[in-house]
Amino acid sequence: MTYEDILRELVEHDNRFMVLTAENRAAIRNLPDQIGDRFIDTGITEQTLVGVAAGLALRGRIPVAHALATFLTMRAFEFIRTDVGISGLPVKLVGGFSGFLSEANGPTHQAIEDVSIMRGIPNINVFCPADEEDMLIGLRKVLLSPDPFYIRYNNVKPAIRHSKDFEIGKAEVIAEGTDITLLVYGLMFTEAISAREILEMSGYSTGLVNMRTVKPIDEEVILRAAESSELVVTIEDHFLTGGLYSIVCETIVRNNHKAEVLPIALQDTWFKPALLKDVLEYEGFTGKAIAEKVIGRMKQHDYRK
């Protein structure tokens, strides 16, 4: 089943679902012909898109609204915050081409603060699937939840088979480790897998966790990582500020735990526009580059027992 298949099935079997877009049809090209008046394209109008979605939700609908992540979360930010956040209406906002997925578009199109600003709005939850399979596993539960959601759309091919056991607020633990735990969401999951392989080959017992929903966050998994491994690594195609690194640090401090946390994130600037493979290479986000940074930190502190 594809993303479109799931949406179409929901629309056909549940009268509440509507599919919207601000003229970004990359993920839903076939739906206009298939679902008729349950599809609305508002044109290049992100603010109106969100307002219309709120209006539909007021009438009992569950609108699934699509736009480029940058313009959806930033151009329409105050509409999301005011019309969706304050009301808590079940509007589902799907941001395309987030993080490194904007590839060569340049900084205008880089949504690398989207997780931070969306999670900062009361009532709004955030789902960042690791890849297409992970997205499709979680999609129904996220769309059927009574809460508003921001979804970081991610259709990259999966590197592994994911657990079908999906709960909002529950991470997917791929492996546990006593030396290092890699905490990751979204696109960077695939690189984290290869980073883990290298770390294991280098003799480090390395855990790997796919966070799945960043809000609500799986605090238990974070605290377990802080307790059981010597170094916690957060990996995200997002600014350092307000993303997973922030969440992990907040969680650890709030619960009076202690941990060494190494962030792999974009520092305070935009990334080099290029094709995905080259972006990862240039910015140091390949599995290999991540593993090297982690090993460097491990050696620096002589964590090895």
Add this chain to the structure above:
Amino acid sequence: MEQDKIQNLREIAFNVREHIIRMSGDGGCFIGASLSCADLMVYLYKQFLNVHPGNLNDPNRDYLFLSKGHDVPALYGTFAELGFIEKDRLKNHLKTNDFIYWHPNMNIPGIEFYSGSLGHSLSVAIGVAIDCKIKNQNNKVVVILGDGELNEGSIWEGALVAAAKKLDNIVAVVDRNKFQANIETEKLIPLNSITDKFEAFGWKTSSADGHDFESLERAFADLPYEQGKPSLIVADTVRGKGLPSIEAQAHRWFVNFSKEEVAELLIELRGGKKTDLTSEEIIAR
């Protein structure tokens, strides 16, 4: 419109103005904009809209979205007069034990959605109007816009989209009081002809005297003006209407009057007759 009906509307509007004036003390309110749309609110809720305390959850009711939310005292007053809320509740204005604050919120029966951030409600109304169309319902979706609010770009996005989607169940009403917060609209960002602008965006428009119930009745009589087009009515109004000392005064936007000033304004509204009553007694009456 029959004379006794007009008289009845006038009486309700007078009471709404008294409520607004009472809310202008002890913390204050946006008095000018509230007074300019008081007649419009009374006309719409009493005469035009199919919405009353008994059908607030009926999906077939008409909807009103107050996009220029700072004039919500006019709505509170109208709701108190028409039984949506207890009149006594208005005493809770700005108190933490209630939700009667400076902008509309959904905790007040009859208020359809949060507003106050300008330029939002037209798009929300479009969502509601689309759903009504899909369900073949004939309810009207009214949006009250301020003329100053028309500075917001999202209004013009919404204007394009409402026309493109042929939403003839939408009726936008501009409270044309010719002021924005601090200054006259035409001195800052001139709007000139609002009807021409919306016509160019694919709407069908008309104008009315926003303080004359018969004029409003004529404007609202034949909606939609054209099948397949959203309608817009420019209601020509006076900011602060009913209180000559406040009317069209640029600095009478947000006010917070003393008890004595509130009493004086109530006397002014009531025709200026001298009285021996104390301020408290005047306000309580």
